[in-house]
Amino acid sequence: MKKHTIGSIRKRKGAQPLVMITAYDALFARLFQESADILLVGDSLNMSFGGNPDTLSATMDQMIYHTNAVCKGASDTFVITDMPFGTYTDGVTALANAIRVFRETPADAVKIEGGSDKAPLVRHLTSNGIAVCGHIGLLPQAVRAEGGYKVKGKSEEEALSLIEDAQAIEKAGAFILVIEGVKADVATRVAKSVAIPVIGIGAGNGVDGQVLVFSDMLGLYEPFVPKFVKQYMNxxxxxxxxxxxxxxxxxxxxxxxxxxxx
Missing domain, CATH: 1.20.5 (Single alpha-helices involved in coiled-coils or other helix-helix interfaces)
Known part of the structure; x- marks a missing residue:
């Protein structure tokens, strides 16, 4: 499979759904590269493999280490790296950490969580040569602030807010967007409201692609299986x-x- 570019990813909007899967090391990245359009080095690694209750403990050093491993295992696959909690609290901090990712790894883009409130940060990054993937809906890095993992889009007000978030992130320069834990019909409306691909996780199939945590989909993580996860093997x-x-x-x-x- 030929490695995607930002341009080829954009062209998949409304066409063949994009396949995204998490990867944290060279071994599994090599196994996934034949099927995945995009590999996401997620901060979920600290839950699946670190044994932590949430993603908040991941650090930049960890993300850079795992990104390099993934890129070595799948050098011909488009790789996105999660910006971990606390690394994009303001423009200066966000740019400094994103530059670290680009200087110290071959990653193709970074992902940050947040909607309209994070649009200025996205604009700051994209205007300085950083490719950005947005992330709206359920935000794992906000789990403590929100008191748990809560499905979004249950009201028309929430639906309109999500559409506003997606459009703000698109306008700020993001080339792709992840939408997580959102009612399926609302996620479909969000996907139709923007011109960039929208990748769902727990958001139905009316979007432009799907992403799953590999240890969930392969049935490797036993403590908890989210409702939206299909296990393709035990x-x-x-x-x-x-x-x-x-x-x-x-x-x-x-x-x-x-x-x-x-």
């Missing part, structure tokens, strides 16, 4: 069975046999 059980078989063979000395020795 990864946790498969891994457990394989490790149990290995352990049994080690204990009964059937591994290594003559096929696995020098």
């Amino acid at each position: 990864g946790a059980q498969t891994v457990k069975e394989a490790v149990a078989e290995y352990a049994q063979e080690v204990q009964n000395r059937s591994f290594p046999d003559e096929n696995y020795v020098y």
